[in-house]
Amino acid sequence: MTDQGFTVEEIDTSRPHPARMYDYFLGGRDNYEVDREAADRVLDIAPEVPASARANRDFLSRAVRFLVEGGIRQIIDIGTGIPTSPNTHEIAHAVSPDVRVAYIDNDPIVATHAGARLLGTGNTGFFLGDMRDPRSILEHPTIGELIDFKEPVALMLVSVLHFVTEEEDPAGMIAAYRDSLPAGSPLVLSHATGDFHVDHVDEVLEIYKKATASLTPRSHAEVLRLFDGFELVDPGLVQVPLWRPDGPEPEPEELRGISVYGGVGRKN
Numbered sequence: 001m002t003d004q005g006f007t008v009e010e011i012d013t014s015r016p017h018p019a020r021m022y023d024y025f026l027g028g029r030d031n032y033e034v035d036r037e038a039a040d041r042v043l044d045i046a047p048e049v050p051a052s053a054r055a056n057r058d059f060l061s062r063a064v065r066f067l068v069e070g071g072i073r074q075i076i077d078i079g080t081g082i083p084t085s086p087n088t089h090e091i092a093h094a095v096s097p098d099v100r101v102a103y104i105d106n107d108p109i110v111a112t113h114a115g116a117r118l119l120g121t122g123n124t125g126f127f128l129g130d131m132r133d134p135r136s137i138l139e140h141p142t143i144g145e146l147i148d149f150k151e152p153v154a155l156m157l158v159s160v161l162h163f164v165t166e167e168e169d170p171a172g173m174i175a176a177y178r179d180s181l182p183a184g185s186p187l188v189l190s191h192a193t194g195d196f197h198v199d200h201v202d203e204v205l206e207i208y209k210k211a212t213a214s215l216t217p218r219s220h221a222e223v224l225r226l227f228d229g230f231e232l233v234d235p236g237l238v239q240v241p242l243w244r245p246d247g248p249e250p251e252p253e254e255l256r257g258i259s260v261y262g263g264v265g266r267k268n
Contacts, residue, residue, distance in 0.1 A: 049259075187264065
């Protein structure tokens with residue numbers, strides 16, 4: 001099921017969009033010249049960004065497998081972005097085909113790809129929505145059809161909260177979602193940080209100020225506060241390659257270019 005709720009004329013290709021820039025960093029083709037130009041300026045300043053993007057996608061895969069292997073059977077994935085395979089439902093269904101996944105994004109470009117890449121399995125859905133308005137997300141008919149709030153629900157906010165400013169109160173936004181979830185519901189969260197590359201953060205932020213959403217990197221302590229009301233599972237909030245790696249723990253030199261924290265918590 002999909003609810004696009006927009007016309008083609010509403011797709012803005014006059015300014016770079018962070019989701020399309022992210023697609024470019026991952027080597028995708030679902031982007032425009034304006035996105036590539038902005039992304040290339042970022043790469044001139046911070047050539048390590050693609051490594052962070054790939055590490056973030058790998059974190060998503062490991063986190064979804066971890067949750068589904070632990071019994072989670074329903075997922076709300078907010079800030080889906082340009083669908084990059086394997087998608088959340090593909091990862092989940094490889095473990096258990098009965099997992100239900102509701103995807104939400106605010107970019108019409110994402111919606112144009114949803115029918116082909118995110119749907120069609122009978123237990124996935126997509127709709128356009130603004131994560132800053134939790135009630136409109138939680139009360140959407142697609143959520144009502146897919147999600148049973150009497151059972152634990154995984155909330156995924158992967159690489160999206162750094163597009164929420166402090167004035168927009170990301171902690172309060174997460175609390176609104178948390179309070180609607182039953183006990184035992186997990187939160188999967190990753191977030192950009194400037195902790196490791198303070199020398200060029202400001203230059204990157206200037207580029208994103210001209211995009212459709214500005215970037216607000218946060219420190220470890222600031223990201224940790226977003227997990228209020230959730231108990232972090234081991235190994236806690238870490239650079240994403242360190243979160244339950246499939247192989248040996250990465251060496252320090254492998255982490256040098258990774259500017260993303262990630263963690264999984266469970267609602268108390």
